[in-house]
Amino acid sequence: MNTHSIKVACSNCNLRELCMPVGLSDQDMRRIDEVVGGRRKVLRGEHLFRHGDKFSALYAIRTGFFKTCISSEDGRDQVTGFQMAGEIMGLDGIVSDHHTCDAVALEDAEVCLMPFERIEELSREIKSLQHHVHKIMSREIVREHGVMLLLGSMRAEERLAAFLLNLVQRLHARGFSQSELVLRMTREEIGSYLGLKLETVSRTFSKFVDDGIIEVKQRYVRIIDTDALRRIVTPADC
Amino acid sequence: MNTHSIKVACSNCNLRELCMPVGLSDQDMRRIDEVVGGRRKVLRGEHLFRHGDKFSALYAIRTGFFKTCISSEDGRDQVTGFQMAGEIMGLDGIVSDHHTCDAVALEDAEVCLMPFERIEELSREIKSLQHHVHKIMSREIVREHGVMLLLGSMRAEERLAAFLLNLVQRLHARGFSQSELVLRMTREEIGSYLGLKLETVSRTFSKFVDDGIIEVKQRYVRIIDTDALRRIVTPADC
DNA sequence: CGACACCTTGAAGAGGTTCAAGAAATGTGG
DNA sequence: CCACATTTCTTGAACCTCTTCAAGGTGTCG
Numbered sequence: 001m002n003t004h005s006i007k008v009a010c011s012n013c014n015l016r017e018l019c020m021p022v023g024l025s026d027q028d029m030r031r032i033d034e035v036v037g038g039r040r041k042v043l044r045g046e047h048l049f050r051h052g053d054k055f056s057a058l059y060a061i062r063t064g065f066f067k068t069c070i071s072s073e074d075g076r077d078q079v080t081g082f083q084m085a086g087e088i089m090g091l092d093g094i095v096s097d098h099h100t101c102d103a104v105a106l107e108d109a110e111v112c113l114m115p116f117e118r119i120e121e122l123s124r125e126i127k128s129l130q131h132h133v134h135k136i137m138s139r140e141i142v143r144e145h146g147v148m149l150l151l152g153s154m155r156a157e158e159r160l161a162a163f164l165l166n167l168v169q170r171l172h173a174r175g176f177s178q179s180e181l182v183l184r185m186t187r188e189e190i191g192s193y194l195g196l197k198l199e200t201v202s203r204t205f206s207k208f209v210d211d212g213i214i215e216v217k218q219r220y221v222r223i224i225d226t227d228a229l230r231r232i233v234t235p236a237d238c
Numbered sequence: 239m240n241t242h243s244i245k246v247a248c249s250n251c252n253l254r255e256l257c258m259p260v261g262l263s264d265q266d267m268r269r270i271d272e273v274v275g276g277r278r279k280v281l282r283g284e285h286l287f288r289h290g291d292k293f294s295a296l297y298a299i300r301t302g303f304f305k306t307c308i309s310s311e312d313g314r315d316q317v318t319g320f321q322m323a324g325e326i327m328g329l330d331g332i333v334s335d336h337h338t339c340d341a342v343a344l345e346d347a348e349v350c351l352m353p354f355e356r357i358e359e360l361s362r363e364i365k366s367l368q369h370h371v372h373k374i375m376s377r378e379i380v381r382e383h384g385v386m387l388l389l390g391s392m393r394a395e396e397r398l399a400a401f402l403l404n405l406v407q408r409l410h411a412r413g414f415s416q417s418e419l420v421l422r423m424t425r426e427e428i429g430s431y432l433g434l435k436l437e438t439v440s441r442t443f444s445k446f447v448d449d450g451i452i453e454v455k456q457r458y459v460r461i462i463d464t465d466a467l468r469r470i471v472t473p474a475d476c
Numbered sequence: 477c478g479a480c481a482c483c484t485t486g487a488a489g490a491g492g493t494t495c496a497a498g499a500a501a502t503g504t505g506g
Numbered sequence: 507c508c509a510c511a512t513t514t515c516t517t518g519a520a521c522c523t524c525t526t527c528a529a530g531g532t533g534t535c536g
Contacts, residue, residue, distance in 0.1 A: 009503080027350065028361050070383050070384075070386075070387055072387060072472065073472055074472045074473055076387065076391045076392075077391070078383075078386055078390045078391055080383050080386055081310065087416060090377075091376055091379050092376060092379055092380050092383065094372050094373055094374070094375075094376035095373045095376035095377040095380055096380075100380050100383065101383060101443075114252040120365070120368055120369065120372070123362070123368070124361070124362045124363075124365070124368060125362075127358070127362070130358055130361070130362060133372075134332050134358070134371075135299070135332055135333045137329075137332075137372070137375040137376070137379065138329055138330060138331070138333035138375070139333040140334035140379055141329050141330055141333075141375065141378050141382065142330050142333055142338050144379065144382035144383075144385075144386065145308050145316075145318050145330065145338065145339060145382075146308075146480060147382075147386055148308075148316055148318055148382065148385055148386065148389060148499080149308055149310060149316040150261075151386060151389035151390050151433060152430065152431075152432075153314045153315070153316055153434035154314075154435065155523075155524090156524070157525075164485095177484065186481090186482065186483085188482085188484075192390065192391075193390075194390075194517095195389060195390035195391065196524080197524075197525055197526080198482090198483080198484085199483095199524090199525075199526085200523090200524060202484055202485080203485075203524095203533075204483080205483095205484095206484070218482085218532085218533075219482075224467045229420075233313055233314045234310065235312055326534055351510090388509060393491075393492090394491075394492070424513090424514065424515085425514075425515065425516095426514085433506080434493095435491075435492075435493055435494080436515080437492090437493075437494080437515095437516080437517085438491090438492060439487075440494095440514095440517080441513095441516080441517080443515095443516090444516070444517080456501070456514085456515075478530105478535105478536100479535090479536090480533100480534085480535085480536105481532105481533090481534080481535100482531100482532080482533075482534095483526080483530105483532070483533090484529105484530085484531070484532090485528100485529090485530085485531095486527105486528085486529090486530105486533085487518080487520080487526100487527090487528090488525100488526085488527085488528105489522105489525080489526075489527095490507105490524090490525075490526085491522105491523095491525090492521105492522090492524095493520105493521080493522075493523085494519100494520085494522090495518105495520085495521095495523075496517100496518085496519090496522090497516105497517090497518090497530085498515105498516085498517090499514100499516075499517100500515070500516090501512100501513085501514070501515085502507100502511100502512080502513070502514085503510100503511085503512075503513085504509100504510085504511095504512095505508105505510090505511100506507105506508095506509090506510105506512080506533105
């Protein structure tokens with residue numbers, strides 16, 4: 001396990017606004033540096049944690065890209081999310097003190113380790129941190145509601161369009177292009193997340209290309225017509 | 239709005255083990271009574287809260303049965319869950335300070351109102367309450383992972399079997415039968431939750447009846463062969 | 477350069493949806 | 507308390523979307 005104990009400081013981190021509450025006093029900011037118990041590098045393909053592992057910390061992504069997935073006893077597999085810089089992983093482990101899903105790096109990554117006991121300790125003292133933790137968990141619940149809507153009521157094209165828009169929007173919030181992206185996951189992983197087979201994902205990409213909505217070269221995607229994607233997700237009602 | 243301010247006490251509530259942390263000192267128990275800011279009756283068909291409402295409190299169900307659902311702009315609708323006695327609603331509202339889904343009573347119900355500010359206040363002082371709140375949110379996240387697996391990778395029969403087993407298990411934990419239940423929701427609401435059309439739900443019920451697995455008379459369901467349902471959800475792998 | 481993982485595309489098939497009609501339960505007003 | 511309207515549920519038949527199976531192409535890495 002590749003854990004560094006280099007002293008790291010949220011107060012200097014350029015991802016601060018993504019992970020941490022804003023508007024803290026200098027004093028609280030310095031205290032919040034204490035929630036980070038070190039960093040850990042995770043190479044592409046490696047697990048950050050596995051289903052069944054003892055839960056001890058939340059992880060904030062500094063660099064890299066992850067997927068989280070659950071697998072049922074009979075070998076069914078479901079990607080439950082894709083996570084990028086500034087996002088928090090591990091919330092699933094709190095309820096039973098053990099992780100219930102796997103977190104796998106889809107590219108070389110580095111995460112900040114935040115021992116949960118320390119988070120709880122500090123949240124008891126810093127109101128804004130407490131509320132921030134609650135918001136992060138609530139945000140995850142709301143995100144999953146959106147995925148349920150997608151899986152429960154959208155057709156393949158709608159799912160993929162929604163997926164692309166969501167990815168590019170999150171990347172844009174991190175300073176990347178609004179129209180270009182490099183997929184970090186395979187067609188199969190996209191399919192698992194969207195409740196589709198990889199062939200359907202591939203075919204749907206091809207259809208979007210035929211329709212002049214996107215350009216695809218393997219993992220590279222350029223969005224030519226964002227509005228068309230939006231219209232696919234939300235068909236204009238009469 | 240039907241809000242009573244009768245002083246109510248978790249310490250005397252027989253649902254305590256479902257809503258609240260266990261193993262509290264008498265003193266903490268008395269303090270926890272303070273999180274409940276009153277009760278509210280909700281008649282069948284009425285909303286407890288709506289998408290867009292200002293978030294101010296979490297709700298613990300005392301009696302009755304709810305559904306929560308989100309609706310996208312274009313009129314798509316998705317039931318995100320069914321909630322029964324002892325379960326907590328409203329977590330979706332924390333992140334944006336406004337609710338993002340609707341909570342509708344499927345039968346006359348009564349809920350305990352727990353102003354969130356008060357919850358946060360008390361969690362800063364009572365460690366076990368703090369951890370309990372975290373667990374409740376984490377449990378919801380894990381539950382939703384399960385729904386994603388169901389929606390993303392199961393077929394109609396598997397979904398309905400999983401749904402019935404889940405319902406009856408939760409009812410059993412509340413002292414009801416392991417084999418009989420009365421559905422509080424329509425076929426359409428079940429379908430929305432499971433990502434199926436109401437006709438498919440109805441047909442699948444009929445198939446289970448033909449196979450001698452369950453007995454159905456409208457909303458009343460008797461499970462004859464629980465193991466058969468389990469085998470449907472988790473096909474024995476070779 | 478060869479092995480391997482990943483992606484694309486076609487054709488056939490299955491599972492679920494849609495449309496339609498009728499039956500059963502529930503609620504409402506006289 | 508009954509008649510009627512409404513909602514809910516069931517079932518059939520045709521259709522459509524997505525899956526499955528199969529084959530070949532592309533890219534990547536040791």
